[in-house]
Amino acid sequence: MTLENQPVLTGSLVRLEQLSEKHFGGYWAMMSDPEGKRLTGTQQEFTQELTRHWLATRTEHNDRADWAIMRANTFVGEIVLNNLNTANQSVNFRISLVGPHAYGFGYGTEAIRLVLDYAFDVAGLHRVELEVYDFNPRARHVYTKCGFIEEGTRRDALLWDGKWHDAITMAILATDPRPAHTP
Numbered sequence: 001m002t003l004e005n006q007p008v009l010t011g012s013l014v015r016l017e018q019l020s021e022k023h024f025g026g027y028w029a030m031m032s033d034p035e036g037k038r039l040t041g042t043q044q045e046f047t048q049e050l051t052r053h054w055l056a057t058r059t060e061h062n063d064r065a066d067w068a069i070m071r072a073n074t075f076v077g078e079i080v081l082n083n084l085n086t087a088n089q090s091v092n093f094r095i096s097l098v099g100p101h102a103y104g105f106g107y108g109t110e111a112i113r114l115v116l117d118y119a120f121d122v123a124g125l126h127r128v129e130l131e132v133y134d135f136n137p138r139a140r141h142v143y144t145k146c147g148f149i150e151e152g153t154r155r156d157a158l159l160w161d162g163k164w165h166d167a168i169t170m171a172i173l174a175t176d177p178r179p180a181h182t183p
Contacts, residue, residue: 005018006018006065006067006118007118007122009067009114009115009117009118010114011110011111011113011114012110013071013105013106013107013110014069014070014071014076014107014110014111014114015070016067016068016069016070016079016111016114016115017067017068017070018059018066018067018068019055019058019066019067019068019078020055020058020059020068021052021055021056023055023068023075024051024052024055025075026068026074026075026076026098027051027055027068027075027078028048028051029098029099030075030077030078030096030097030098030099031046031051033098033099035099035100036096036097036098036099038135038160039096039133039136039139040094040096041133041158041160041165041167043160063082063083063084064080064081064082064083064084065080065081065082065115065118065123066078066079066080066082067079067080067111067115069095069097069107069108069111071102071105071107075098076097076098076102076107077095077096077097077098077102077107077108077111078095078096079093079094079095079111079112079115080093080094080095081093081115081119081123081128082094088126088127089124089125089126089127090125090126090127090128090129091119091123091125091127091128091129092128092129092130093115093119093128093129093130094130095108095111095112103138108142109142109145109146112142112143112146113146113178113179116128116146116147116172116178117178120174120178125174126173126174126175127171127172127173127174128148128171128172129151129169129170129171130143130148130169130170130171131154131157131167131168131169131170132167132168132170133157133158133165133166133167133168134165134166134167134168135165140168140170143170144170145179146172146178146179147172147176147177147178147179148170148171148172149170149171149172149176150168150169150170151169151170151171152168152169153166153167153168153169154166154167154168154169
């Protein structure tokens with residue numbers, strides 16, 4: 001079981017295509033956005049050189065699938081399955097939108113549902129899990145809407161601007177009901 005060579009996934013709002021060097025402009029804007037970094041707990045600083053290298057070599061990793069979320073021909077975010085555990089048929093999940101101009105239109109919801117369909121119906125996985133920080137209720141709402149269930153809390157998992165924050169663990173199983181595909 002691998003996640004390499006993932007297909008293009010198409011919905012009514014977004015198209016998910018394999019993340020590559022051609023997405024550098026939008027990807028760099030997303031990685032440089034202070035609010036996006038806060039919402040994902042990203043404290044690492046990236047250079048353009050490292051980012052370009054990552055985009056050029058990311059297909060060398062068969063334990064992950066990285067998609068660019070595209071609205072028409074505009075990059076609006078990334079969605080990722082990573083840390084594949086083949087023995088347990090499970091994978092980690094993350095999503096990041098490029099900024100506030102991409103929030104509230106259903107792009108993330110549709111992208112999540114497309115990736116869950118791929119994870120369960122194509123890749124044959126049993127479990128998709130994620131962590132979301134306590135200061136991101138919008139993301140928690142979307143994850144719940146897509147069928148993720150809260151399983152627990154990692155207390156004081158993130159120190160951001162001198163304040164501790166909890167990470168909420170959520171997961172969805174192949175046997176769990178998945179809501180219909182409506183934005």
